[in-house]
Amino acid sequence: MSQKKLLTSMTRVELEAYLTRSGQPSYRSDQIFRWVYQAGKSQPAEFTDLPLELRQRLDQDFIINPLELKETVSSKDGTIKYLFELQDGNFIETVMIPAAGRKTFCLSTQVGCKFHCAFCASGLHGFKRNLEAGEIVAEVLNLKYDYGHQPTNLVLMGMGEPLDNLDNVLKAIRILNDQHGLAIGARRITVSTVGLIPGLKKLMNFESQINLSLSIHSAVDEKRTQLMPVNKKLPLEKLIKAAEDYLKAGGRQLTLEYIVIGGFNDSLYDAEALAAISRRLKAKVNLIAYSPVAGLRWQSPTREEMERFKTWLEERKVRVTIRQSKGIDIAAACGQLAGKFQ
């Protein structure tokens, strides 16, 4: 990889320190943020209100866009999946999901994933590395400026487990949230996790109120372990206790993500177990119909099975929505396109 650093990995405070070390006034950080995040420029030569010497120095020291687009795939429903190559030749995916006046960007946080969930393509090819904060930020910049999508929401639910790369994820969120930059409100940002407890503890002290989703996928330990090997080390009761602590510390309301797999986790017994957890955490439930992944044995539920499962939850006073699976025709579930290239 090039010796240059990623400019998009720097918070404004870090950029100010760099400028001061370079003998420049620190207010130039605001100008640089405006060029990169509000004008979408990726070449310092275009930062026309900066002195030439500084522009040359920035060019020498930094890369602004570390992503190269390799492929896009568009779904009939408007979902677009972008495959990017990183500076070191690895691949990641970012997905733009349009729905009801929203444009949600689904961001990757790692190349591959360590957690090997049995329904997920990202885990199939193993873990390569964490993404830098600037690579996560660049996913948003590329979709916004190069492809013209204004994000309304960001979900960190693409390749990787965000809490396994939490320092870089939180730094990326600070940069995306900066008022001099993209100014994406924390409440429009959702981090999704399998429930890594050290990460949940760290999140309790994070200064911004982001949304947190817990990937449950089964409320019965034996089944959850089959789907998510992490459940052996972090069984449901430990996860629920950690989530209760997170809420007590002032965390916003949680969402429980539940991929419904036909004939596996969609019985009345499964619904009762899920309802019990939802009531304990006062969490809403998001049901997602499993999308088939080539090479994996699981089945999608029928529409009737999804509705029946939802009704069972509603009868148990759970607030529940069905999240429409998007991009099924382009295999938009995380990791499927990158896996093809990896």
Ligand code: SF4
């Ligand atoms: S679902 Fe998330 S945590 Fe599990 S393997 Fe896929 S990317 Fe990793």
